[in-house]
Amino acid sequence: MNDLLIQPFQLAWATGALSHGPLIRKTTLLGDLSAIFTDGDATQLFPDRPAYAVDMFDTPGGEGELYVGVTHLYPGKVGNEYFMTRGHFHQRREQGEVYFGLQGEGQLLMQNQQGQAWTEPVFAGSVHIIPGYTAHRLINTGSQTLSALAVWPSTAGHDYTSLPHGFALRVIEEAGKVRIMAVKHG
Ligand code: PA5
Ligand code: NI
Numbered sequence: 426m427n428d429l430l431i432q433p434f435q436l437a438w439a440t441g442a443l444s445h446g447p448l449i450r451k452t453t454l455l456g457d458l459s460a461i462f463t464d465g466d467a468t469q470l471f472p473d474r475p476a477y478a479v480d481m482f483d484t485p486g487g488e489g490e491l492y493v494g495v496t497h498l499y500p501g502k503v504g505n506e507y508f509m510t511r512g513h514f515h516q517r518r519e520q521g522e523v524y525f526g527l528q529g530e531g532q533l534l535m536q537n538q539q540g541q542a543w544t545e546p547v548f549a550g551s552v553h554i555i556p557g558y559t560a561h562r563l564i565n566t567g568s569q570t571l572s573a574l575a576v577w578p579s580t581a582g583h584d585y586t587s588l589p590h591g592f593a594l595r596v597i598e599e600a601g602k603v604r605i606m607a608v609k610h611g
Contacts, residue, residue, distance in 0.1 A: 507566050
């Protein structure tokens, strides 16, 4: 009888901790990210320092299936630039994604294929509908870990190569404040 009582996968909303399901964790180190920061060389001072970790449920992929994961982006700066994820378009460009802010504070940077970029503030309870054909990157502007839940089509794939000049906006700290700055070549 108890075979019918299935424990669902679980998420601790306050921290983003996933449990009760098979998990995959991928950690990205500062040393992997030298190409994305303005002062890329500075990442090599602490190459083994984790910049972010992504936990996701190890569930079957395939056309029509969804993946669920949480990004934990640690606080910190490289020079005056806040820690950020690498950022990507989806290989299947038409496929979107939804992010839900869980803890911490930051920005979600988005950029369309025409090179127009914009940001949305991320905080516990924020909801972000990332349209298709839109590259996306998380930036942690706070002093705590920024955690965001993401749901995306399993077939979307990640394309890390199609923004050769990076994003058109950078998020830096200037005089103790968050500044979102337009740049010519990301
Ligand atoms: O699916 C997503 O968009 C996220 O889970 C990201 O992959 C995650 O935030 C890590 O970012 P990136 O894949 O750009 O390194
Ligand atoms: Ni994505």
